[in-house]
Amino acid sequence: MLCQAFHFALMEVESCHPVFTPLYHTASFIGCWVGPRQPITNHSPLLLQVGMATGWGSLLQDEQQLEELARQAVDRALAEGVLLRTLQEPSSSDVVSYAPFTLFPSLVPSALLEQAYAVQMDFNMLVDAVSQNAAFLEQTLSSTIKRDNFTARLFNIYKQVLKEGIAQTVFLGLNRSDYMFQRNADGSPVLKQIEINTISASFGGLASRTPAVHRHVLNVLSKTKEAAKILSNNPSKGLAQGITKAWELYGSANALVLLIAQEKERNIFDQRAIENELLAKNIHVIRRRFEDVFEKGSLDQDRRLFMDGQEVAVVYFRDGYMPSQYSVQNWEARLLLERSCAIKCPDIATQLAGTKKVQQELSRMGVLEMLLPGQPETVARLRATFAGLYSLDMGEEGDQAITEALAAPSQFVLKPQREGGGNNLYGEEMVQALEHLKDSEERASYILMEKIEPEPFGNCLLRPGSPVRVVQCISELGIFGVYVRQGKTLVMNKHVGHLLRTKAIEHADGGVAAGVAVLDNPYPV
Numbered sequence: 001m002l003c004q005a006f007h008f009a010l011m012e013v014e015s016c017h018p019v020f021t022p023l024y025h026t027a028s029f030i031g032c033w034v035g036p037r038q039p040i041t042n043h044s045p046l047l048l049q050v051g052m053a054t055g056w057g058s059l060l061q062d063e064q065q066l067e068e069l070a071r072q073a074v075d076r077a078l079a080e081g082v083l084l085r086t087l088q089e090p091s092s093s094d095v096v097s098y099a100p101f102t103l104f105p106s107l108v109p110s111a112l113l114e115q116a117y118a119v120q121m122d123f124n125m126l127v128d129a130v131s132q133n134a135a136f137l138e139q140t141l142s143s144t145i146k147r148d149n150f151t152a153r154l155f156n157i158y159k160q161v162l163k164e165g166i167a168q169t170v171f172l173g174l175n176r177s178d179y180m181f182q183r184n185a186d187g188s189p190v191l192k193q194i195e196i197n198t199i200s201a202s203f204g205g206l207a208s209r210t211p212a213v214h215r216h217v218l219n220v221l222s223k224t225k226e227a228a229k230i231l232s233n234n235p236s237k238g239l240a241q242g243i244t245k246a247w248e249l250y251g252s253a254n255a256l257v258l259l260i261a262q263e264k265e266r267n268i269f270d271q272r273a274i275e276n277e278l279l280a281k282n283i284h285v286i287r288r289r290f291e292d293v294f295e296k297g298s299l300d301q302d303r304r305l306f307m308d309g310q311e312v313a314v315v316y317f318r319d320g321y322m323p324s325q326y327s328v329q330n331w332e333a334r335l336l337l338e339r340s341c342a343i344k345c346p347d348i349a350t351q352l353a354g355t356k357k358v359q360q361e362l363s364r365m366g367v368l369e370m371l372l373p374g375q376p377e378t379v380a381r382l383r384a385t386f387a388g389l390y391s392l393d394m395g396e397e398g399d400q401a402i403t404e405a406l407a408a409p410s411q412f413v414l415k416p417q418r419e420g421g422g423n424n425l426y427g428e429e430m431v432q433a434l435e436h437l438k439d440s441e442e443r444a445s446y447i448l449m450e451k452i453e454p455e456p457f458g459n460c461l462l463r464p465g466s467p468v469r470v471v472q473c474i475s476e477l478g479i480f481g482v483y484v485r486q487g488k489t490l491v492m493n494k495h496v497g498h499l500l501r502t503k504a505i506e507h508a509d510g511g512v513a514a515g516v517a518v519l520d521n522p523y524p525v
């Protein structure tokens, strides 16, 4: 089933890795999430099939045991390298702490995990198709760039590069498609995409180290069978395979990978996981800031990129997705990188393909069919994951969306064209923003989205300095995707692992980096 998505005529694709074959052997999808909020009766079919669900229920009530388990879990997390630099010293690894994580893995229906994995190659193809369709990008972003300065500046670079002619011939996508499990009217969960991140998709490194921690917790409880169900996961290895493929196709044995880094980087160990994989293949990575590129980067007459005199094959951005990350010089540096023939991950078109405005337009009838002609099954798989998305462009359609959101604010999210978490508006804040925006063209810089409402469950979120207590949580599942295209031929298209993040229900927005969500593992049921 996972390999279905590989049947594409146009491309040679690398072999399919059935990363979680065990899921095929688990009970089929059972229908709802289990958590302390949903007391399980002896008659529940879930009790029979999940078994451990009640076990966790009672575990969550024993405070002393939770504290002892948390101590063990934290020590194991530190030993495994589930690490972040501290808020106080984000540029130094002298003192580090553990990255926040859940005490227990959270239950995820295996059918939804499978579905998310199975649609990942479709999303890779879709992003790649959008990035190559200048007319679609131009039309889709035309109203947004009039009102959103950040998107406009990215778009200007895109236009400049198009005009000059794109020097890059190999394209590398490393993305992460994020989902929540919408609770249907009948209580059953459905996979709904939150968004796809096409730049700086993070936590592929740390996500490979958390399974050992959750296995440890379950083993301490003598739940060895349950511990064995925690899926192995190694996204950073797959991400590095993508970079390696791109580097090989660039075809210059001494060329480097340039990682565009922030000066203050708490998440350095996540990035190092990819760097380490590359070094093991004798591919050298240099970490530089945009400021360094501005000062020391140059192009030769063939638009080959040089940094400190060394040729660069691949540029991997872990910076450059927010307005605050760009000074005038940094914009200059970005333009220089985009003009070069080095393989940018992502190139500017692929970054634009990841905007919320593009996501909203993709949900419009007929758009997927236009972008992926002759592939109705791919289109159906993609569309099945779409939540309601609404344009706020001036006109009747936008007016109607605003009226509906004002009538039922709890069912919508207002999103600007931003990445990095903490920018979306919910509830009363959304109402105030919509009242303020509704007669102004500025509204075109936002989109409206249906708010996904997963079933909450209990877990402990472990954070340095915070007491151990059980809170009601919801999870977000991300699947990492990798593709490489040479000219018109897709030479790699695969999924390379997952990330589960969990947060307390009182936080509407924000990920791990924003200090809201914590790392987790799916416990497939």
Ligand SMILES: Nc1ncnc2c1ncn2[C@@H]1O[C@H](COP(=O)(O)OP(=O)(O)OP(=O)(O)O)[C@@H](O)[C@H]1O
Pocket: 178, 180, 194, 195, 197, 387, 413, 415, 418, 419, 420, 421, 422, 423, 424, 449, 450, 451, 452, 453, 476, 508, 509, 510, 511
């Ligand atoms: N439609 C939605 N329904 C419910 N929650 C949502 C929805 N959209 C976003 N969220 C929550 O807000 C968070 C941030 O949303 P989103 O991913 O769209 O923004 P972002 O700024 O691009 O974040 P990131 O840094 O994770 O890429 C999500 O991780 C999710 O928890």
Ligand SMILES: [Mg+2]
Pocket: 195, 196, 197, 418, 419, 420, 421
């Ligand atoms: Mg994002």
